[in-house]
Amino acid sequence: MKTKVSDAKKAYKMQQWIAGIVLTLGGLLVAIPFIWMILSAFKPESEVLQLTPTLWPETFTAENFIYLFENMNFGVYLKNTIIVVLCSFVGLFFNAMAGYAFAKYKFKGRDKLFYLVLATMMIPGQVTMIPVYLILNQMGLTNTMTGVVLPGLVGAFSIFLFRQFMSTIPDELLEAARLDGASEFRVFMQLILPISKPIMAVQGILTFIAGWNSFLWPLIIANDESLYTLSVGLSLLKGQYGGNFALQMAGSTFMVVPIVIIFIIFQKHIIEGYTISGMK
């Protein structure tokens, strides 16, 4: 009897090890593109084009990164990307406002309007792509930063998540603040937003990542290179310097590494965010 129990324990431990080994191999496979990208970014062009590739750079160089900023307009792209990110935080604020109103106010047409908001999640981007371009063109916003930012500013899913979270805030809290004479906007700014920190953290990080990665609208709206974001600039780089892989890897590294760092710092919020949002 005793040996049977210890046998089962041994088998269980064995299985744990196998699971760990399988995941390690899988994880290595998943990480290869990242590792290869970063290592290649620091190699000189000649070393990248060797037929027997080196894993670790033989000559360690930052010239690819310097080239991006001196000979390409990566400084401008970076500035535009940061503008897009900052504007998307304004959009996040609008989403929070709308989510709050849907959660905590009673008004005529509330449920119908909320369903309308949810319905917009069903609409594929390809259907709105062309008409939105025509609308922006009619408004004279093509080839402007406003035109790049506006179409993706608010999102139904984000409004939905804010509403879900904010409906758990007790009404008594709001009424107490109102009795103290706080205006509705002040209640929102000084009471609701601080309480909503967990959902704000998740949404803030996701908004940052989405803004940093934004590709389609800058690509469609911006004709002028001075309005390109990093990802549009990078696809341009791929077209112009198709054979210079070291330079391409430097550009990619410059785009990916900041996101990875932010992700590692805030990963707890992001992964737990799925539990907050009740996505099960």
Add this chain to the structure above:
Amino acid sequence: MKSYSKTTPYLFIGPALILLALFSLFPIVVALVISFTDIDLAGLADYSNISFIGIENYLNIFKDPIFLKSIGNTIFYVVFGVPLVIACSLGIALLINFGTARIFKAFRLVFYMPSITNVVAVAVVWTYLYNPQFGLFNYLLGLVGIPAIPWLQDPTIAKGSLIALAVWRAIGVNMIIFLAALQGIPKTYYEAAQLDGANNWKQLTKITIPLLRYAIFFVSITTMIGWIQFFEEPFVMTKGGPLDSTTSVALFIYRNGFQLSNFGYAAAGSFVLFIAIIIITMIQFRLQKKDTDF
């Protein structure tokens, strides 16, 4: 007690709702209208150049060999992509959930990482990995004596190469959804099954998978809609080539709209896509309902 004025809620929802109406709802009407016209660059400059042509766009698009090819390619992406994404993300979630050591938490991070990275950057990196001469993949294959594979040059292999990249990116989010669902299964179920002598495989197929049914359903719908709209990977990596063998419906629409400026024609294409998504979603809901009925 009602201490706020009647207009306050509307002021709060106003900015978001106006933007959603202008850039999500109204465009559908515009898309439907222009899909019956021949609007192009000349029409954009002067609306008097636009004329209604009825359903001609729709008739033409189903005779367009590139459109038909793009439908075939998109079906290929869905048929191979959806099961692969579900199998990989569910498998990894099960292994991570099974593990008790702390290191297993770190695996969540590693597998989630690709899904937050920029699609253009990642596509650029994979194009380099796939390069027939200087790419890492062919070098590694060469080490074990396998001849070079034309990853992006052969029509069929190119589709598979794009799917590999997209699966790599899709694992993270779906794995997290499965993990959340797995943690919602009460431990007592497994304890009872173990007392009855059920082995791991029995526990997996009789308890875990049935209880994950809703999560699997959710992931399969969102993944399928994602694959139907597959765009960035072929756009950056292959431009739809070789010989349009990787052109997806979404890429076809983009190309007709913004490179050839046939706005009306592209809008017709986008409506075909929209209707396909609605029909497929409805069929899946129907199947799901049947599944839970018995």
